[in-house]
Amino acid sequence: MAHVWQAIPEPELVPYAAPASLPVRSMLVLAPHPDDEVFGCGGTLALAALQGVDARVVVVSDGAQGGNAAARQLESRRAALALGYDRDGAAMQFWRLPDRGVQPDAALVERLRQALLAQRPEWLLAPSPFEIHPDHRALCLAAISAAASCRVTLGFYEIGQPLMPSMLVDITPVMALKRMALECFPSQLASQRYDEHILALNRYRAYTLGPHVSHAEAYWFPDREDCGDAAGVYRGLQRLIARRLGVAP
Numbered sequence: 237m238a239h240v241w242q243a244i245p246e247p248e249l250v251p252y253a254a255p256a257s258l259p260v261r262s263m264l265v266l267a268p269h270p271d272d273e274v275f276g277c278g279g280t281l282a283l284a285a286l287q288g289v290d291a292r293v294v295v296v297s298d299g300a301q302g303g304n305a306a307a308r309q310l311e312s313r314r315a316a317l318a319l320g321y322d323r324d325g326a327a328m329q330f331w332r333l334p335d336r337g338v339q340p341d342a343a344l345v346e347r348l349r350q351a352l353l354a355q356r357p358e359w360l361l362a363p364s365p366f367e368i369h370p371d372h373r374a375l376c377l378a379a380i381s382a383a384a385s386c387r388v389t390l391g392f393y394e395i396g397q398p399l400m401p402s403m404l405v406d407i408t409p410v411m412a413l414k415r416m417a418l419e420c421f422p423s424q425l426a427s428q429r430y431d432e433h434i435l436a437l438n439r440y441r442a443y444t445l446g447p448h449v450s451h452a453e454a455y456w457f458p459d460r461e462d463c464g465d466a467a468g469v470y471r472g473l474q475r476l477i478a479r480r481l482g483v484a485p
Contacts (some may be wrong), residue, residue: 242482249480252444254406254452258283258390260358262290264351264381268298268338268363270312270330270373271421275434276393278307278414279407279453285320286410292355293322294329296344297371301335301421315420319413336370340377342354348382357388364392364399364456365469372396377466384464391457394437400476401454402448404441414438 246252263284265354267273273281273293284291295312296304298463309330316322350359362379363372374393383390392399407414418431425431440469462472471485478485 240482244479244482246444250320250444251401251404254404254445254449257287258289258348258405260289262355262357262412263292263319263359263361264347264355264357264388265291265293265393266360266362266375267293267295267312268369268375269297269302269335270295270308271299271315271424271430272372273312274315274319274414274417274421275430276363276395277453278315278417279410279438279451280361280405281316281321282319282410282417283405283407290357291321292327292329292357294331296299296331296333296375297335297338298330298332299335304425305332305335307423308421311421311423315417318417318420321411331378338371338374338378340374340381344374344378345381348378349385352382352386352388360386360388361391361393361455364394364397365473366394366397366399367371368396380463380466380469389457389460390463392456393453393455398437398472399454399456402457403455404445404452405424405455406442406445406449406452407438408442408448408452411438414451456465 263321265273265277281291299308322328360383364375367373441454442449458469458472462468474485
């Protein structure tokens, strides 16, 4: 039997609106390296600070493969001050695992789980399954495992590869702050203009949000029933693609 095509309206496949304010009161952002928290979630972290949302960041690796580890940590600290979410230095942790050596093993999963139990955030934001850097993918897997045993909403953000978003956050009001935060990473910008790449991605993410939105950050929040393990997240991705093609997953 021939396949029957059903034209799904665009707003059912990608957000055409962004929330006026963040819909949570607390969040924990997991960054593979010092700077990823700003590249992926800098605007959201700035909005959290303005809206009184308890935003915290864990930087998992030391970033030593990309420069001096101590200098990179200081850059992240300065960026946190620019974004406004870490005025007293208590909102950031640096776990200093080996750069390009992050493993989604039982030790990391348990450490993440303990952080979730201690902080009780409503959102856990981690690099998406579409990422290509091994540390990003390892942290994604560890976050999936840790979130499965805690009452937290798991969301994924993008850095090196775009994802298929279920939420867009309008960061237009805080773009000046994100630009300032991006400039806090001279050690990284000297080798590549990551700031230009990220700002271009944020500009593109405003594509469906109308002329009043200049920049946005994208997130994918899988259905809760898919967040039990990596296989469940994969099934969620299958359904997203199948819906676009009009086929059974």
